[in-house]
Amino acid sequence: MVKKYPSWVLLAFSFALAILAHGVFLYQWTQGQYMAGINDGLSQMMPFKHLLYEQYTNGEFFYSFDFGLGAGTFSELAYYFSTSIVFLLTIPFVWFLEMTGLIDAPDVLFWANAAVFISALRMSLVLFITARVFIYTKIPYWPSLIGASVYAISGMYFRHTVYWEFFADAFLWLPLLVLGTEKILREQKPGWFLLAVSISFFDNFYFAYINFLLVGIYILFRLFIPLTDAEKDRKKKIITFLTAGVIGFGIGAVSFIPAVYAYLNNHRPPFQQDIPIFEPIDNILYSSRYIILPALFVLFLFTFRFYRNKTFRLFALIGIAGVLMHLSPLVSSIFNGFSAPQYRWEYFISFAAGGAIASGLGMLSKMSQRGFFITAALTGFIYAIYALLDPAFEFDWVETGLVIVSLLATTTAVWAALHFSENMGPKIIGGVLIVWLIVFANFYQSEKILEMGDVWEVNKELITGEDYDDPEINRLLEEIHARENDGMYRIEWMQGVRNNTPIVQDFQGLSAYSSILNQNLLYFYLYDLEIDMQRESVSRYATLGNRANLFSLVRGKYIIRSTDDTNIPYGFTEILASENYLVYENENVLPFARGATEVYQEDKLTMHPPLAREHAMLNGIVLDTEEEGSPIQVTGDITSKFTIEEKMARYEDGVLEVTGETGGIDLVWADPTDGPGDLYVSFKLVNTAADEGFDLSVNDYVTSRKSNDSVYKTYVDDLTLRVPSQEKVRIRLPEGRYFLTELQLFEEDYEALNREAAETSGVQDLKIDGSKVEILYDNDQRDEYLSAVIPYELGWSATVNGVKTDVLKANYAFVGVPIEEGENRIIFSYRPPFFVPSLITSILAIFIGIFWVFRRKSARQ
Structure with a gap:
């Protein structure tokens, strides 16, 4: 027994x-x-x-x-x-x-x-x-x-x-x-x-x-x-x-x-390698x-x-x-x-x-x-x-x-x-x-x-030290928070390649790393605005490529940079300093919610460069709609004013052969514009070597690209990089053969940003409580729509002055609603997609399951 x-x-x-x-x-x-x-x-x-x-x-x-x-x-x-x-x-x-x-x-x-x-x-x-x-x-x-x-x-x-x-x-x-x-x-x-x-x-x-x-x-x-x-x-x-x-x-x-x-x-590029x-x-x-x-x-x-x-x-x-x-x-x-x-x-x-x-x-x-x-x-x-x-x-x-x-x-x-x-x-x-x-x-x-x-490296010293949760950065964050009231603002800072640093250090940042992310935000970064993240990788987004318009649109108010980093976005001024870092404040932060009369059609903007899309968001609102929309003006195209000079490389018919350890091309502007401003450099870049990642530099801006056989490659090869306006743009790559095509240059003088930043905000009150956002907006300009810096996803509902209204996808990745003249009380509420019907299904299924199990038990007896 x-x-x-x-x-x-x-x-x-x-x-x-x-x-x-x-x-x-x-x-x-x-x-x-x-x-x-x-x-x-x-x-x-x-x-x-x-x-x-x-x-x-x-x-x-x-x-x-x-x-x-x-x-x-x-x-x-x-x-x-x-x-x-x-x-x-x-x-x-x-x-x-x-x-x-x-x-x-x-x-x-x-x-x-x-x-x-x-x-x-x-x-x-x-x-x-x-x-x-x-x-x-x-x-x-x-x-x-x-x-x-x-x-x-x-x-x-x-x-x-x-x-x-x-x-x-x-x-x-x-x-x-x-x-x-x-x-x-x-x-x-x-x-x-x-x-x-x-x-x-x-x-x-x-x-x-x-x-x-x-x-x-x-x-x-x-x-x-x-x-x-x-x-x-x-x-x-x-x-x-x-x-x-x-x-x-x-x-x-x-x-x-x-x-x-x-x-x-979620969005993740399909796996393109052979699977034996x-x-x-x-x-x-x-x-x-x-x-x-x-x-x-x-x-x-x-x-x-x-x-x-x-x-x-x-x-x-x-x-x-x-x-x-x-x-x-x-x-x-x-x-x-x-x-x-x-x-x-x-x-x-x-x-x-x-x-x-x-x-x-x-x-x-x-x-x-x-x-x-x-x-x-x-x-x-x-x-x-x-x-x-x-x-x-x-x-x-x-x-x-x-x-x-x-x-x-x-x-x-x-x-x-x-x-x-x-x-x-x-x-x-x-x-x-x-x-x-x-x-x-x-x-x-x-x-x-x-x-x-x-x-073995994961210990208390690492987790509380400068490589993960830097005390020096925490002191700067405390000083930033002390300057602010309870309003929504974002800080660009990331420890190395740890995109979830904002969670670790308890601030609202501009980066995230997760196997599942909001597709609209990923498209916003990868395709709609072609924002370079300084490191190609799936399941992440980070930084705004030093593009001042984007910082202002998403309320990126502060950036923290090392003292030797001089590549600072337009409109940011130094306000705090520590031994190794400087804090800069954005002088042109736009309101959390903005009214708009000019409506631009998202599909039509796909034919225009990312800078035109930025201007559309500044001048009005971009909607995923079939309406005709406002006419789109593309300004600042200065591609024809540049000549190409080869540096340790041969460039012909879109094929770049870099013969030196590093090399590439210089784009030379014989008659640059005086005054502040930036250049947006756009091109398509494909590496012909399957198993080699590489660094790409455009003047002082450096970004890394994955090898073609990496499972973390995005296969997004259309790049738009911002550099300060100057007479020469230097594109440098390691030795190898590349396809470098669709080269364009645009000048940004920030007239549109300065104009919008000078406008008086219609936001009279803002309350953010987790999954509920309440905005009191005075629409004295008779705007037709309001956009808010809330990432769009299924699950958001909205009321305007107590009346339920549709939540629109605005500015590629954010929410918008129609508004009325005068005072508008807009309430956005979030519940997970299909949560209520799923909850009802679960409750009913519990009762059905109990009934079914006991009925079978009774039948056996």
Whole structure:
């Protein structure tokens, strides 16, 4: 008779294993180093936690003007933490600690400190849930915990947690989906599957997609490998799966639908590189970054007698299928939404390996001495093949030695177990495996993450220092805030390439970095205004290319620059200084809301240069409308006044051959205009070298461009760069061959900006409260429309003097409404796209789900 243990015993062992598995990171925490990636960990994960915690504890759940130029955080950050159940459960606990004075107000440093403890608790739950799933499938108690350890204590868990923390939550929901599947197949009980589907849809739309593909594979195998006599009616089971899936979708709709809309409203250039069906081997036995298969799993795969057991056969075949799928970039592309291949689903292989090992441990008595030697020989042969045929394989005394020691120890343990009692054998092997898993997990943390991933640099000194949250900058920010009232203003400052610096340092900035951003803002930067961000990359926007008109239009009032940076936009004057930085103030900031009579048609402006589009926004309002609109005047075109001189290069018919280390062309203006002003230089630039990024400089302005084979390339090659007006424009590139075409130059004298800045604002009162903006506007100029510096996205509604009106997309990426003569009280309100119908759907689905589950229960009774 199999001894049963209470759940708290399993939970206690799970917690102990999780603590041991986090040994390196727990030690690093005592040394002031944190479990967070130096790149996305510090640039996205920690800032988003900080932002959302502040929002949620202040009662704002939907929108923030602190995220870039403004964004619907509930939907756009659903990919990260806004609907993450683990994060949502963390918030009240942290809030309690804050309210009781046990901790200060949480900041980015707090969330970095807390990361290792949240991870250990999450792993404890993964171990507990997975072990309970294996126990439910009739696998003995302790083998189930060992199999769960193979799944939870894996390199991919730590990789996910450190670099993209919310990825690790998927480890929780996959075993719940498997449990739900088994409950339907074995007992015709859909409750657990319904719960798991609902949680998955609510928690994260991206991993819901991945986990549903994975559980679909599991269900497919299960339909052809029945484990009980109650699984004969496949059609009925499929109908139950589909019904539970539809109801579960309905329950999770309140989160899932707004999140999917945000994903569809994002803009990311399509992946243009070839995706092979198979690629050279990823060495999953020795050195893979994603998954290292335990030697015991490989050994059991070649124990052919085990396949007579249906449970082992199920997990073994799924594991083999997973390994074959891992070798296909096409499969990884499918799991990433048919985009660039990303290896994020391989935890499924660990789950299958855990199931195979757990079920195999209970069948050691079926292994004969002769069978053992055959199995060991085949296992050794496979390890030799992986070492010999992998062109990238290099013997490493630590990493390779650890694998070989594991192979020898596992083989020896299995041989020894054959000579012990039936009860002792699995314990010996399981003990060896647990030790290896913990040792390897800590090795992975030390070598693969801390060293190779530079995570050892993530410490308190970094997070509170000049490379992340610079105290010198914070002092300048305090002085800026002290000069201001409660009005809306923005500051251009970004630490290095960390676009979410404004979230970290608690100011309203002009940059953002997220896998999902407002498409209208991305188009505004990339296509409509061709704003250079000084660094080509997807999923980001930053800076305004030193273009004064744009600064004034979006209320960019201050810029912070290093003392040696003299390339300052027009109209900015120095007001503050520190040892290494200067603060400049914009003298021509335009109001948050502006009236307009002149209406320009967006489509017609596409035929004109970006400077003409800037003037249209200054002189009136640009609408995405079919109305005729005001005539468009293009001024300042001085292309014909420049002559071209080659410098260490040959330029002919749009082809630029740079022959020196750097070179290019000079655009020479023989008779430049006196007085202040800027030049806008527009051209199309394509690098013919596929694998080389490069820097482009135009006079003192420098920007970087990605290589053609980079997955982060925008493929936006139409550039418009602003430089101070001068007689010579120097375009410089590194040695190579380029297509440089559509060259144009425009002079900007800022007459339109100065005129608009001198106008009296009609804004009498402005109140911004998260997802609600209230404007009192005196329309004494009889303007027809009002535009406001609120990024346009589906979800905004508006009333003018109490009457509901349509929200228009104005000035390419912002909101506008028709207004009346005289006083106008305009109220903009935001709710996530389709939030109300999604909420109603979720509420109805909960009742339908409860009714359906209890009706089926009554029918069985």
